[in-house]
Amino acid sequence: MAAALVAPLLLFLLAVFVLPIGAFLLRGVEERDVAPVLPRSTAALAAWNGAGLPDEAAFAALIEDLREARARDQESGAGSIARASARLNADWPGFRSLLPMTARRVAAGTEGPAREALIGISEDWGTPIPWAAIRRAGGPYSDFNLLAVLDLKRDAAGAIGAAPEQERIFRAILWRTLWIGALATLICLALGYPLAWLIATAPPRLAPLLLGGVLLPFWTSLIVRTAAWTVLLQREGVVNAALAALRLTEGPLPLLYNRGAVLLAMVHILLPFMVLPIYASLKALDWRLPRAALSLGASPLRAFLRVSLPLSLPGVGAGCLLVFIQALGFYVTPALLGGANDQMVPYFVAFYASRTVNWGMAAALSLLLLAAVALVVALYGRLVGFGKVRTA
Amino acid sequence: MKAPRILLSRVLLWGTGLLVILFLLAPVLVVLPLSFSSGAFLFYPLPGLSLRWYADFWASDFWLPALWNSLRVGAGASLVAGTLGTLAAFGLWRAPFPGKTLVMAVLLAPMVVPAIIVAVALLLAFGPLGLTNSFTGLVLGHAALGAPFVVVTVLAALQQFDAVQLRAAAACGASPATAFRRVCLPQILPGVAAGAVFAFATSLDEVAVALFIAGPAQRTLPRQMFSGLNDSISLTIMAAAMVLVVISVLLLAAVTLLQRRRAP
Secondary structure (H helix, E strand, C coil): CHHHHHHHHHHHHHHHHHHHHHHHHHCCCECCCCCCCCHHHHHHHCCCCCCCCCCHHHHHHHHHHHHHHHHHHHHHCCCHHHHHHHHHHHHCCCHHHHHHHHHHHHHCCCCCCHHHHHHHHCHHHHCHHHHHHHHHCCCCECCHHHHHCCCEEECCCCCEEECCHHHCCHHHHHHHHHHHHHHHHHHHHHHHHHHHHHHHHCCCCCHHHHHHHHHHHHHCCHHHHHHHHHHHHCCCCHHHHHHHHCCCCCCCCCCCCCHHHHHHHHHHHHHHHHHHHHHHHHHCCCCHHHHHHHHCCCCHHHHHHHHHHHHHHHHHHHHHHHHHHHHHCCCHHHHHHCCHHHCCHHHHHHHHHHCCCCHHHHHHHHHHHHHHHHHHHHHHHHHCCHHHCCCC | CHHHHHHHHHHHHHHHHHHHHHHHHHHHHHHHHHHHECCCCCCCCCCCECCHHHHHHHHCCCHHHHHHHHHHHHHHHHHHHHHHHHHHHHHHHHCCCCCHHHHHHHHHHHHCCCHHHHHHHHHHHHHHHCCCCCHHHHHHHHHHHHHHHHHHHHHHHHCCCCCHHHHHHHHCCCCHHHHHHHHHHHHHHHHHHHHHHHHHHHHHHCCHHHHHHCCHHHCCHHHHHHHHHHCCCCHHHHHHHHHHHHHHHHHHHHHHHHHHHHCC
């Protein structure tokens, strides 16, 4: 009976949450763009050992594939060659021009053996590099995107190594995300603990007022708070106008589109998530215990460090978990307040999904982000345990 | 010697605490009055007071429909999440069953998965189903994000409910459904309503999913503000912010009242 009551929500979430996310993440390891365009070539290359050049059959297969694909594209306007070359270009820069150009030339007609014809079109076909890239993208599954988001790449022989210098950006983005998240969590803790302590120890008549000061911003829309910071910090904004009116600055300061603005707004938005759990655990604390420590001769600092602080740690743990996890997923605020060097993993998920429509990279980055979140949650479960989490 | 030191530490605590509250409240409170400006600048002093930006909000082709959409989507999402979430919470509370921990993890997962991942996944999954650019799609997505809050809130409300009453109802001949409807539901109703308000607020606050799967006809207020902030900021955005803040205050008041009723 009980299970039957849970089933509707469970099925609903499976349908609109679990399965869509699963299918999306699968895109990170699927290869869908090249094999449909070059079916014969990928089949012919499967037997190739990667050393030297593939045999004549692969060259002939490529010519036939490209001719057919070009005819199909021209008829339907599907742009499948463009999609395949975009994917191959991510592996070996040069494909974006090589593949469409080759397709155009073979469609015009070739003479003689396939190998000479292709090398005549471009000398690149006389090297193993483009062939290895086609084979790697032949699918149905590959670790290409997963390796790419870790700044790794397979060479022609299939061994994993570092990606070329100019493509190595994702580790830095991951570290930046974790660093901004950790910094925001620490600042929230430093600001939030005293405030939670104050609310928990304030006279009963004042405590609800102070709590209201936390709950009101907590309920205020994230986009409103982000908008407030934009208006405060922009060139012609409130802060710069005030500074100029007080004659404190020469010209307007560049306060927006930098790391400081992002952190400021993130701390502002996330702070209630730190204060409320700490407040809940301090509220539940038996205040006779620190008083007993004091009467037994402990200094107030010692009583705090040895009695009150350890007893409030579950709240601190829950607050840090909530703030850090949410910080990792921040998209709107950095997108509006940060510069190019302040964007975190979620921004690049959105970038690949909407600007370049590269589902593979968007999915691989999402997998990276989810792994980070799962790791933090699991670590928390090991260190603190979930039984102690209180919701305020 | 000791008394002044304790006094000093109290003063320091109050000083820090009040400064932090100021930091929490000030940004929004400073910015909102700009929406009453008669000029077009985003700084003080105001050249004069007027309601022109609210008139602009009211008269424009997209702001009022966006507000209307936000309210409709929020109501739909909180209805779906509230119904399914309450049933699920009751089931979870009623009896243990195999795999309960795993089920709980799935039910609460929308709280921890970054919204941008949900947004992109829904764009991909809803596309072939014709649910992108649709009101239904947006409601379904927002309901999924709001459901965990309903489950958590109703579970908390059920902690106060004495299960013996259900057995008493059964002994009096009530079917389980009747017992739930007539005995349990009235007592946990404040919790259910609070959960529904949470789900509504979640939907009203949501940008990422709305950004990815809503079409021009389903633009919500936060989404409209996001696009506005991305190009040129006009004071109409501040008027929209004011509208959202008023709604938030009403929702907070509703939840506070509901929780007071729950724990007398």
